[in-house]
Amino acid sequence: MTRPKKTGVATLAVRAVRTQQADKPVYAFFVAGADLLKIAEISRVHRDSDGSLHGFQRKGIKSHVQAITDFLDQGPVLFPNAIILAIAPSARFTQSRGEKPEGDARVCEAGTLRIPLPRDGSKCAWIVDGQQRSIALSQARNKSFPVPVVAFVSEELSVHREQFILVNKARPLDPRLINELLPELDTVFPRELSSRKIPSELVNLLHTSRDSPFYGLIKRISEDSSSAVVIDSALIKSIRSSINGALGCLAPHKATAGSPADVDTMYRILKAYWSAVRTVFPEAWGRPATESRLMHSAGIEAMSILMDRVMSRASLEADLFGHATEALSRLAPHCRWTSGRWQELQRDWNEIQNVGKDIKLLSGHLVRLDHMHAFAKVA
Template identity: 80%
Template sequence: MTRPKKTGEPVLAVRAVRTQQADKPVYAFFMAGADILKIAEISRVHRDGDGSLHGFQRKGIKSHVQAITDFLDQGPVIFPNAIILAIAPSARFVQSRGERPEGDLRICEAGTLRIPMPTDGAKCAWIVDGQQRSLALSQAQNKAYPVPVVAFVSEELSVHREQFILVNKARPLDPRLINELLPELDVVFPRDLSLRKIPSQLVHLLQSSHDSPFKGLIKRISEDSSEAVVTDTTLLKAIRGSINSTLGALAPYKASRGTPADVDAMFRVLVGFWCAARDVFPDAWGRPPTDSRLMHSAGIAAMSVLMDRVMSRAAPGVDLRQHAAEALMRIAPHCRWTAGRWNELQRDWNDIQNVSKDVRMLAGQLIRLDHAHAFSKVA
């Protein structure tokens, strides 16, 4: 199946059918499963030293790959799930000669697709869907096992990411990875994904902006940092709740008919409140959640409820950080983030867990404290 071009460049030649979608050639063909990784890269999601996001694929799951390999090695099996590839324009298609059969719908054409084989390590295709299957096929005993492949022509990373998300959104896939990829794409998504994009943008800004007190402190799929202590899903959930609640501090800035969402204004509210939290509770800030319940998912969630109350009463044009700091300083003597006991709750500081009951209880206590001390003077 492999033969050189006239130029001497090695190629993988397969019989294929070609059609067009969105002005892009799309091919369907079969090839030996073990050959997929010979022509296609797995583009792992990661960030470089500048914080720019690269790739889109999650880490390989060894247990999943091994389970597929065991399935393939158990004997004759049907394995019809297609691998989806993005392929470079350097792949060449030659249409077969001859008359079309009677009744042909003329939506595709048959021919031979020649895919360049790598000679310098650079491959001309990228796996969009099916990385675990491709890894398993490369390890299976039957190296010639034929698998279906659908390939679309595109070298644009944004297109690869778009198709990756659309293919995987209905399948078991870590939502944290989808949430992290969403801000990188400027395409129209189904409504459920569109609603997740702005919270994902805000979490990215909180992690990457020099103005943010959370810079470098958020745990994300693409980063492996010992300094990260706050889980991204906790902030995403809190931000989404604030945007969607009628009383949320971020709700006034969400999109309305004819008006786009004001992400910058949302970011200013978040930075103002959480910078104040860092200023007022310096001993609790940036520590692992085992040492500080302020950094714990329960603390972040409960403080986010308090943020909605505090920041919603900020007057237009006020210094948001100072406004939040004054409110938090009034309740600070009664908070127990790293030691002691919440007497009104009858709970030690480290007894608070990330369960709905505890989050509601802690949020309620913070709101009661704010209500009781809202108009007292800060010393």
């Protein structure tokens, strides 16, 4: 550790190599495992009182951390997994002098990287990948265990989130956390992630917009709210199916080669339909899934399939809420969301589960009821 005379700020000095990617300096170096959490912090995902999303990291998993710690404490072990950091521009790199060796590929340069260690306890680096390993290394008996680190220079939270998602895409990262982070980013993702971004944006709007029937009712991984009763993943899955399905009511508004997706119209359709659901089934709305199968993932998915049928019959210039309310009112006498028995299905209201066969059974019944009553007057 050195103390530069000019600033008086302590630094951690490491031998490093530097290269460039996307106009950003990228460093590779080794540090003692116990020093990782001295220079880098873990940015936990959470929302403030205004509902703004902060951070990106999931909660620590104690069992995972303990398993890594136990492995490290076995004795001499090979543990070459690199930690990925985002590091502030305040870290300074000094290139080594001297001639480069013959045959040098010239893709990087060697030198010394000095990482500030402010006295106030603040940190100039953030862990993008490897939080569990970093915690385990700080708890391991061997505090000098050398850990490989790759660090890119950026203080932008959106860049940290982007890299976090891309690094963890192929790993067992909670899909709900990815879904919640996606709307916060403005970048080009692989196709599989891109197709999830708009449904995630719509669910975010449904949860945070005061004119939405789902306002404050959606369970998200960044919040712990007693009033939230609908799992976000059920809505995201349903919206994605409507956008991608040939007969989905949201499909006409998805992106094409010549125009971007019309998210505003999608939201208008969703708000109108689910506002009608709330109006027609007030006794079942906003209650926990154990008390209302309408709020259960099975009910959300089945009613979303019905939405595609009902809202596809409406013109965008029409009263969408009125149209949906009229259609759902015809079905209401036959629905058993909070008590009773679905006679045609031979199921009690609380026997409907979030499994494929039950969702198919319930949605098929709702669609048949809609067809029967919507066209009852047709000769």
